[in-house]
Amino acid sequence: MKLAKLAKAGAVVALSAVFLxxxxxxxxxxxxxxxxxxxxxxxxxxxxxxxxxxxxxxxNQLNNSMEGLYRLGKNSKIxxxxxxxxxxxxxxxxxxxxxxxxxxxxxxxxxxxxxxVYSWQRTVxxxxxxxxxxxxxxxxxxxxxxxxxxxPSELGIKADGDHKLVVTLDKQVPYFKLLMGFPVFxxxxxxxxxxYGDKYGTASKYxxxxxxxxxxxxxxxxxSWTLAKNKxxxxxxxxxxDEINYKVNKSTTTAYNLYQSGKVDATVLGAEQAxxxxxQTGYTDRKEASVFYLQLNEQKAEFANTKIRQAxxxxxxxxxxxxxxxxxxxxxxKGFVSSGLxxxxxxxxxxxxxxxxAVEYNEKDAKKLFEEGLxxxxxxxxxxxxxxxxxxxxxxxxxxxxxxxxxxxxxxKVKVTVSNVPFKTRIARTQDKNFDVVVSGxxxxxxxxxxxxxxxxSDNPQNAGGWKNEEYDRLIEASKTTDxxxxxxxxxxxxxxxxxxxDDQGVIPLYQSTxxxxxxxSVKNVIFNSAGVNYNFKEAYISGN
Amino acid sequence: xxKYLLKRVFYMALTLFxxxxxxxxxxxxxxxxxxxxxEKMSPEQIAIMNxxxxxxxxxxxxxxxxxxxxxxxxxxTSFQFSNQPVSxxxxxxxxxxxxxxxxxxIFGVFFGIIFGSIAAINRNTWVDTGVTILSxxxxxxxxxxxxxxxxxxxxxxxxxxxxxxxxxFAYTVLPTIALGxxxxxxxxRFMRTGMVDVLNSDYIELAKAKGLSxxxxxxxxxxxxxxxxxxxxxxxxxxxxxxxxMVIENIFSIPGIGEQFVKSILTNDYPTIMGVTMLFSAxxxxxxxxTDIIYGIxxxxxxxxxxxx
Numbered sequence: 001m002k003l004a005k006l007a008k009a010g011a012v013v014a015l016s017a018v019f020l021x022x023x024x025x026x027x028x029x030x031x032x033x034x035x036x037x038x039x040x041x042x043x044x045x046x047x048x049x050x051x052x053x054x055x056x057x058x059x060n061q062l063n064n065s066m067e068g069l070y071r072l073g074k075n076s077k078i079x080x081x082x083x084x085x086x087x088x089x090x091x092x093x094x095x096x097x098x099x100x101x102x103x104x105x106x107x108x109x110x111x112x113x114x115x116x117v118y119s120w121q122r123t124v125x126x127x128x129x130x131x132x133x134x135x136x137x138x139x140x141x142x143x144x145x146x147x148x149x150x151x152p153s154e155l156g157i158k159a160d161g162d163h164k165l166v167v168t169l170d171k172q173v174p175y176f177k178l179l180m181g182f183p184v185f186x187x188x189x190x191x192x193x194x195x196y197g198d199k200y201g202t203a204s205k206y207x208x209x210x211x212x213x214x215x216x217x218x219x220x221x222x223x224s225w226t227l228a229k230n231k232x233x234x235x236x237x238x239x240x241x242d243e244i245n246y247k248v249n250k251s252t253t254t255a256y257n258l259y260q261s262g263k264v265d266a267t268v269l270g271a272e273q274a275x276x277x278x279x280q281t282g283y284t285d286r287k288e289a290s291v292f293y294l295q296l297n298e299q300k301a302e303f304a305n306t307k308i309r310q311a312x313x314x315x316x317x318x319x320x321x322x323x324x325x326x327x328x329x330x331x332x333x334k335g336f337v338s339s340g341l342x343x344x345x346x347x348x349x350x351x352x353x354x355x356x357x358a359v360e361y362n363e364k365d366a367k368k369l370f371e372e373g374l375x376x377x378x379x380x381x382x383x384x385x386x387x388x389x390x391x392x393x394x395x396x397x398x399x400x401x402x403x404x405x406x407x408x409x410x411x412x413k414v415k416v417t418v419s420n421v422p423f424k425t426r427i428a429r430t431q432d433k434n435f436d437v438v439v440s441g442x443x444x445x446x447x448x449x450x451x452x453x454x455x456x457x458s459d460n461p462q463n464a465g466g467w468k469n470e471e472y473d474r475l476i477e478a479s480k481t482t483d484x485x486x487x488x489x490x491x492x493x494x495x496x497x498x499x500x501x502x503d504d505q506g507v508i509p510l511y512q513s514t515x516x517x518x519x520x521x522s523v524k525n526v527i528f529n530s531a532g533v534n535y536n537f538k539e540a541y542i543s544g545n
Numbered sequence: 546x547x548k549y550l551l552k553r554v555f556y557m558a559l560t561l562f563x564x565x566x567x568x569x570x571x572x573x574x575x576x577x578x579x580x581x582x583x584e585k586m587s588p589e590q591i592a593i594m595n596x597x598x599x600x601x602x603x604x605x606x607x608x609x610x611x612x613x614x615x616x617x618x619x620x621x622t623s624f625q626f627s628n629q630p631v632s633x634x635x636x637x638x639x640x641x642x643x644x645x646x647x648x649x650x651i652f653g654v655f656f657g658i659i660f661g662s663i664a665a666i667n668r669n670t671w672v673d674t675g676v677t678i679l680s681x682x683x684x685x686x687x688x689x690x691x692x693x694x695x696x697x698x699x700x701x702x703x704x705x706x707x708x709x710x711x712x713x714f715a716y717t718v719l720p721t722i723a724l725g726x727x728x729x730x731x732x733x734r735f736m737r738t739g740m741v742d743v744l745n746s747d748y749i750e751l752a753k754a755k756g757l758s759x760x761x762x763x764x765x766x767x768x769x770x771x772x773x774x775x776x777x778x779x780x781x782x783x784x785x786x787x788x789x790x791m792v793i794e795n796i797f798s799i800p801g802i803g804e805q806f807v808k809s810i811l812t813n814d815y816p817t818i819m820g821v822t823m824l825f826s827a828x829x830x831x832x833x834x835x836t837d838i839i840y841g842i843x844x845x846x847x848x849x850x851x852x853x854x
Contacts, residue, residue, distance in 0.1 A: 047627035054581045054627075129597040131582035134590060148593065202628050220629050221637045223711070223800045247710065250795040250804070253693055254709045257701045261708055424577030424813050427584050445585075461587045 035542050037244045037523060040255040040267035044248055045218060045225060049201025050183045051123040051130045056534060062183040063533040064227055064244075067211040069097055069116075069165075072181035072536060075343075076447035076529045081180070082111055082187070082210075083165075092172040092485050097165040104232040105189050106209040113159035115187035121152040122193070123184055132184045135445060138173040172484035175448040182446060182532050212239045212538040223248035227537070240541035259518050265542075266519040266526075271327030274516035278328075284517045287331065289338045289531035290443035291452065294386075294401075294508035295465035297436055302382045303465070307373030309505035313358060314366035315408035316401065322511055325396045329516050333509035334359060335502055337452045340530050341444060344491050349449045353495040355502035359509055363408055370409050383415040384436035387429060390420040397439060397510075430464045438464070439510070444531040449494045450479065451531065456506050467506035472497050553837075557830045564826045565819065569611060572818050573604050579624040579813040611819065620823075621816030625808065631820040635802060639787075639824070641711055642794070642801035646787030648717060649724035654779060656725075657732025662763060662771075664733065665740030676733060683730030689792040692723035696796065709798040720797045724790055728782055735778055739771035773844055780836040784828040788821075 047053045050062050063072075069083040085098040103111035123130045124145045136142040140156025156168035169176070179185055192200070192208040199206045204218040204225065212233050218225035227244040230236065249255035252270035259267050269277065277283050296303035296312070303309060318332035331339070335358070339350040357365075374380060388398040398418040405416050421429070430438050442462075444451035455462040457473050475497040483489035501507070519526070522544045527536040577583065578591055578600070586594070595601040599610065614621060620631040664676035699719060700708040706718050743749065744767055752762050789803025802821065809817035 044626070046625055046629075049627060052627040126593050126597060129594050131580055131586060131594070134586065146593065147589065198628055200628075202626075219637060221626060221634055221800070223798055247798065249709060249798045251798070254696065254796055254798055257696060257708045261701055261704075263708065422575075422577075422811060424575065424583070424811070428576040428578075431588065442584075462585075 034243065035241045037241050037266075037537070037540065037542060038264045039244055039246050040249045040258060040264040041246050042248070042250060042252070042255070042268055044221065044223065045246075047201055048204070048207050048215065048218070050186050050188065051119070051128050051133075052201070053183065054131045059183050059533045060535045061215060061225075061227070062186065063211070063535065064537050065209045065211045065213050065215050065230070066183060066186045067103075067233075068183070068186040069099075069180040070177060071538065072178075072447075072527075072529055072533065074527055076178065076181075076341075076531060078177050078181060083180075086177065092174075093169045095167040095169070095176065096160075097167070099163045099165060100234060101163055102234045103210060104234065105192075106214050106230055106232050107189075107192070108232065109189060109191070109208075110162070111187055111210050112162040113165040114162070115189055116165050117157050117159050118190040118193075119186065119188035120157050121155050122188060124155055125152040130184070132445075135179060135182065135184055138169050138171050138176070140168045140170045172480060174480065174484045174487075174490055175446055175450065178446050178448060212236070213241075213244065235538075238539050240539065241537060244537055256518065259520075265523050266517060269516040269518060271329040271516075274329045275327055277516070277518065282518045282520055284519050286515045286517055286528055286534075287338070287340045287530050288443065288513045288515060288534075289341050289447070289451075290441055290513045291333055291336060291338050292439060292441045292510045292513065293333070293336060294510065295430070295435075295438050295440050296508070297433060297438075297464070298466040298468075299433065300384070300436060302373070302377050302379060302384075303436070305373045305377050306504055307369045307376065308382070309508070310358070311366045311368075311370035311373055311409075312405060313505050313508040314360065314362045314369065315405050316508070316510070317361040317404060318359065318511060319361070321397070321400055325393060325400050326511065330511045330514045332359070333512050335498055336456070336507055336509050337449045337498055338444065338512050338530060341447050342449050344487070349491075349495070349498075352491075353498035353502070355499055358502035358505055366408050370413065374413070381413055381415065383417075385417040385419050387419050387421065387426060387435040387438040389423050389426050389439070391423075394439065395420050401439075431461070433464055433466070435464075440464070441513075447529065447531040449498065450476070453494060453497055453501070456501055465507065467501075467504070469500055469504055469506065472500045472504075472506075475500070553834050557834065560830050561823065561826055565612065565615065565823060566608070568819060568822045569608050570604070572815060573607070575810075575813060577813050579815055581625070581812065615819075615823075620820045623809075623817045624814045625812050625817065631816045634805070634817065635820055635824060638800055638802040638805070639789075641799050642789035642803055643787045645717060645720055645724060645793075645799065645801065646783060646785075646789070648721040649786050650728055650779070650783045652721055652725035653728030654732050654775075657729045658736050658768075658772075658775075660729070661733035661736025662740055662768070664737040665744060665771075666759065666763060668741060668744075673737075676737070680730040680734050683726045684734075686726075688723050688727055688790070689796060691726055692720065692793055692796045695719045695723055709796070711797075711799050716797075716799075720793050720799060723796075724786060724793050728779075728786070731778060731782070732775060735775050736771060739774045740767055743767045743770045769843060773840070776836055776839055776843065780832040781829060784825065784832050788825050788828060 041057055043057050045057050045061055046055060047058050048061060050066065053059060053062060067081045069081050070078040071081040073079040082099050082103050083097040084100045087096040099113055105111060122128055124133050124136050124142050126146060126148050133146050141150050141154045144150040145152050145155055158166045160166055187210065189208050196206040201207055203220040204215040207215065209215065209230055212230055213227035214230045216226045216228050224247045226246065229239050229242050233239060247264065249258065252268060252273060255264065255267035256269060256273055258264045296309055298304040322328060322330050322332050334350045334354055337349055339348055342349045386398045386401055388394040398420060402416045402418050405414060426438065429435050430440060442452060442455060453476060454460060456467060457463065457476050458468040475493045479490045479493040483493055522542050524541050524543050526540045528534055580586065580594060583591065599607065623629045623631050623634050626634055660676050664673045667673050696708055696719060700706050707716050710716055749762060749766060752766050789801040791803040791807055794801040794803040805817060805821050809821060
């Protein structure tokens, strides 16, 4: 009896072993035909609610699993998304979008104009507490709705049937189409949002998708998830990847070990690794649309003096800054606007508006300007403090600046102290104008120079230094009004404005952030844009080794 | 005993309440807002957001609301993970941290006791010196250095264990070792000292005189008494390990709670700060009580209730 039982058990075990082995084999076979990309991410995915998302990881997942009127392609050029045709009125204030009829949500619902109306209204509604709603400024009534003075239903967006969307603006927004590629302008399925309520967007199952991929296996707080090909996507024939497997590795050492072992195909690197791996196969520098710069508080008489501002800029050797402070992982800034952001007739904005003297290291000129400046303000010595974050890099940065400035002007002429505080404190003190000099950073939300230049108009709250220039304000205003419809004139306005800003040293640009990556050469056709959403995997594929 | 326990539990609750109160007010002293896009928002927008989240109310009112919520088991929702309840954030990530912490503690204490005892028995020999040197190294080399070395040599070069990630016992081996070396070193040092003391006492002399073997002496007579100082150490250590190590979790890409202790503070994520602080404090006071009870079990001379009763 016992023996029989044993034999039975043995047979079951043997059989299941065979069965399991067979299973393993078959899945191996299909794995080799499958197009799979393994991607290392450096932080968690905090939200898939496009009205509430605020970080790059969320935006990247949204951009690949959702789709708006347009999709951003190479060099931030707009490519067709849900819209097939766009008509703009002569005054530039009315946009009529015709939507494709074959667009579907992953639950089978059609994507209609109402989904856009609902989504936009939801985002600007103060009750939603969207941190990116400010991008809607310009859409009729958006500002009043955000301020609680009008109802969300009064927003300048109307559905004309299921496939026509009419958007009215209350001022011209020359880069409006570009904005349509940013997730906060994507549609949302009202039925789904209301069904899940508070849970909406907090896990992959509490969502519905209309983009090239759908999100899977994301529990809301875990460290891995998958973007799988969306069978309901209208343009699915162009989507080649079956799966993109994301793993969060916060340590770049770990991520690079995984890369070496073949477990991941792409990862960002740390500065030290970048130094060692530069020039090797797969090494890629990804320029980001974020620039770090000094703001000088012009409430202090010495910083209201142009010559002193220019002198400080000339005292900083940006090449050395990048080498010593950032281990060579970034690029010295050529201006306030980031390079690789916008171009016209093949010329990068940064080169068109380049003012060499404003970002060039020149000790002799620096000293001369400083002496002159001191005379003008009637002081023989100035004292100030440089405010920065309390990360290791920021501490190095403020120390570097302190020593460069002190060495150039001499300790009898200048006394520089440093103050390193947590990020949130730095932001709060900057906004309260409670600083002398602050190391600030800005990342562009969309690929247009205005996303930087807007910051320094005299009434912009981001202009914490308080730099003021009437001609600058006029040019920025003209680019949004009289010249909004004339790309050539608008471009010239912005170029002139940047030149004025640099000539007058309204801010002191330091460097543009560049992230070093290792990406396997077999990974093809991944689109990276420096501003707004970084990655577009729609037509990416794996080929060769 | 019952009365004693009740009294202790009351004090525990009081402690937790004080911790919550102090943390809440200290936290509100931090400048800035919990909004990650604060940099780009205008003061007006921030004011509107504050209104939505009730952060415009006077701090004492926010405090009462928070405590009220806590009493109903509502810890609020996280700001970093939009709309995610703090209770879910903690419960979904405490598991991995707790498992690793316990494993590291078992590993560390087990080998620590063995090494410490061996050193004590072979006092002032090369074995003793060897164990002492190892303990010093174990105590002074930061665990992340060890973690990186283990990952590079054992996982990447030899391929014996996975490099990182979470998904089964094999994934826990290297992080357990990296995390456990600290307690191992500490335990072996305490154990050696304790055992040396005990081995010098009269009753051990008596046992020797009775002609018991070395093993019998150590195992039956010395071990239990040598453990007492260790118990004080183990409790709080376990809580610290169970609530996660940010560095080790980051190196091995483990979905634990460790990083939230730091990140929630850096991002002003108020409900999460409160949640993780309360979690840690609750663990600590519970362990202190447990330690006191264990004392009584190991050493009957230590009376819990006393006679004042």
